[in-house]
Amino acid sequence: MNNTIIKIEDLYYSYDNKTLAVNKLSTEIYEKEWVCILGHNGSGKSTLSKLIIGLLAPLKGIVEVNGKVLNEENVYDIRKDVGIVFQNPDNQFVGTTVLDDVAFGMENQQIEREEMKIRINKFLHKVKMEQFLDSEPHMLSGGQKQRVAIAGALALDSKILIFDESTSMLDPQGREDIINLIKELKSDGDKTIISITHDLSEAILADRIIVMKNGRVVKTGLPIDILQEEELLVDCGLDVPMTVKLSQKLKDANIIDKLYVKQEDLVNSLWEYNLRK
Amino acid sequence: MGIQFEKVNFKYAEGSTYENAALIDINLDIELGEFLAVIGHTGSGKSTLIQHMNALLQPTTGTVKILDKKVIAGKKNQGINSIRKTVGLVFQFPEYQLFEETVEKDIMFGPMNFGASKEEASEMAHKVIKLVGLDEDILSRSPLNLSGGQMRRVAIAGILAMEPQVLILDEPTAGLDPQGQKEMMEVFNNLYEKYNKTIILITHDMNHVAKYAKRVVVMDHGKIVYDGLPKELFLEKPLLKKCQLDLPDLSKLVVEIEDKLNIKLDNEIKSVEDLSADIIMKIGGEQVAK
Numbered sequence: 001m002n003n004t005i006i007k008i009e010d011l012y013y014s015y016d017n018k019t020l021a022v023n024k025l026s027t028e029i030y031e032k033e034w035v036c037i038l039g040h041n042g043s044g045k046s047t048l049s050k051l052i053i054g055l056l057a058p059l060k061g062i063v064e065v066n067g068k069v070l071n072e073e074n075v076y077d078i079r080k081d082v083g084i085v086f087q088n089p090d091n092q093f094v095g096t097t098v099l100d101d102v103a104f105g106m107e108n109q110q111i112e113r114e115e116m117k118i119r120i121n122k123f124l125h126k127v128k129m130e131q132f133l134d135s136e137p138h139m140l141s142g143g144q145k146q147r148v149a150i151a152g153a154l155a156l157d158s159k160i161l162i163f164d165e166s167t168s169m170l171d172p173q174g175r176e177d178i179i180n181l182i183k184e185l186k187s188d189g190d191k192t193i194i195s196i197t198h199d200l201s202e203a204i205l206a207d208r209i210i211v212m213k214n215g216r217v218v219k220t221g222l223p224i225d226i227l228q229e230e231e232l233l234v235d236c237g238l239d240v241p242m243t244v245k246l247s248q249k250l251k252d253a254n255i256i257d258k259l260y261v262k263q264e265d266l267v268n269s270l271w272e273y274n275l276r277k
Numbered sequence: 278m279g280i281q282f283e284k285v286n287f288k289y290a291e292g293s294t295y296e297n298a299a300l301i302d303i304n305l306d307i308e309l310g311e312f313l314a315v316i317g318h319t320g321s322g323k324s325t326l327i328q329h330m331n332a333l334l335q336p337t338t339g340t341v342k343i344l345d346k347k348v349i350a351g352k353k354n355q356g357i358n359s360i361r362k363t364v365g366l367v368f369q370f371p372e373y374q375l376f377e378e379t380v381e382k383d384i385m386f387g388p389m390n391f392g393a394s395k396e397e398a399s400e401m402a403h404k405v406i407k408l409v410g411l412d413e414d415i416l417s418r419s420p421l422n423l424s425g426g427q428m429r430r431v432a433i434a435g436i437l438a439m440e441p442q443v444l445i446l447d448e449p450t451a452g453l454d455p456q457g458q459k460e461m462m463e464v465f466n467n468l469y470e471k472y473n474k475t476i477i478l479i480t481h482d483m484n485h486v487a488k489y490a491k492r493v494v495v496m497d498h499g500k501i502v503y504d505g506l507p508k509e510l511f512l513e514k515p516l517l518k519k520c521q522l523d524l525p526d527l528s529k530l531v532v533e534i535e536d537k538l539n540i541k542l543d544n545e546i547k548s549v550e551d552l553s554a555d556i557i558m559k560i561g562g563e564q565v566a567k
Contacts, residue, residue: 016422040454042424087452141319168452169370171319172481172523198454239455242526242549249553255561263530267537274538274560 002031005160005192006052011061013047013215021047022058023215031159034186034193036203036223039212040237045196046087048212049164052194053082066159080109083153087165089145093137098129101137102152109156116155123151127181143174150181161185163195167202179205200227200241204261211236228259278344279475280307280330280364280443285339287325299325301499303339309442312469312476314486314507317496318521323479326496327445330477331364332357344442362391365441369448372428380406380423380431381416387439398438405437408472409464426457430464437468443475444468450482458482462489487511487525487547495520512544527552 006029013022022044029035039045050056052063054075063070066081086092095101099120106116124130127147137145146166153161163182167175179202185191195202203209209226211219213236219226227233230240230248247260255273260266287300299322307313307330317323328334329341332348341348343360368374377383384405385398393401403413409430415423420431429449436444446465450458466489468474480486486493486507493510495503497520503510511517511528524532531542531552543555 041426041452041457165452173318173521200455234456237454237456239459242530245549246530246553249549250556253553253557253561255557263533267533270534270556270560271537274540277560 004028005031005066007064009062011051012059013051013056014059020215025216027210027217032192033207035208035210036206037196037210037212038203040198043212044215045212046164049162049196053079053084081158082160083156083158084162084164085146085149085153085166087168089142092149093145098135098148099133101148102155105152105156119155123154127151141174143170143177146178160192165196198238224261227261279309281342283340285336285341288337291337299499303501309475310473312489312491314478314480314490314493316486316493316522321496322499323496327479330445331366332360362439363441364443365436365439366445367433367436367449371432375420375428375432380418380420383420384435384438387435391439401438405434408437409434410460426453445477447479483523483525
């Protein structure tokens, strides 16, 4: 296991001083892992991400990012370590063109003009948006806007990237593009990736899953373990993958001997059974 | 008497350099009481099509008949206001349009706009809030302090309060968690089955098309390229590929098992239960006999 890069201890947050959106939450995120925070609408996942980057201040508790305990003084330093891509592509496009949008964050960090040019080209190429340099936001699809947002985050060279339901407002093509990009960032191997979602097909790809419900972490583990826990997932407003439901029935009929989360593994196991008989 | 498109063409920004044909030669006949899905990738013309169904857009050429009203290209059309009452259109992310102080006032806005008294509108709010699966207690709360799923339901209740015969829904489950999606689809299915509402559903989720729709229209580059039964559409692999459409999860699983094991499974598989029963029948038999 890698070093801890984010450590959260006994964190509390409330929007209305009545109900706790984050309730005595403790968890750790490790360097260079792809961790998926899974939970229903209103489970506190997005609140947690805003607490990590200091957009919200907790009632109580500790957020430690990259060895620094988050406080009023270092919040801007910590934001240099953490880039975030939000859910709604229209709410985070601040520039008048793609170029301006990617430059915006770097201007705030007073990066040299020549260096900015290099990074803009490099990261727009990375997200396959280099031919849209001068495009205005209304000319882009939701998926394209999200890719620009990712280029903006990459240009700031943050160690940690949070994807806060970044695919939930996109069409299937847009979603696939973003997921492929996350996979690529993971295989490049130098970022810690936190993806917040209720999409099981996205969660399956992560190294580790943290399941949230009512502002708490209710379970953490490997996708292949977590995603077969039907009771837990349904209780958390989620569902189990269809492969798990099917393998349960086939296991009951003694055709296979365990539950499968990945479709490929289930089909292979059926294939072996069919050869053996 | 439902909604008929006769030789409808629609161009955005006609005559300008941005002119763009969004609908090409559309003929479509929707009966009252149908559950129809409209699918197609982004930019295929789905949204333009449904905006003709309640006269938000007027065709460039052709005619759209909406119940007893006609919307004809090039004419100033009389009485289309009442169409907005009979055909309710729920846009994507309708919760962004909530604005009143309380949920009740927000739901009452539509009916009062169409001449209902305060009492009638309030009575209606109490009725429709239950139809979308929410408790009456919520009526006194601010719509802006609800969860995403609750806000979505309130927005849909606001449309139902106008008692439309036809309900058009543009991606009503986008952004909801799996449980929320399931509940939302059950709300629509209930309106279709018990209240005899016509449901027209735009979606990217093929699982919903397979499970709920009785008929599916596929749009591609402004044209209707398929109009028929969902289960038959999902056998048309080349068409699906051309239109960049996916298969439902269940069909994907069926195809993959068939290919890998080189067996043929039943065409009528509708659920995981059907699939497991068929697999057991096709490959499980001999093993049990040993």
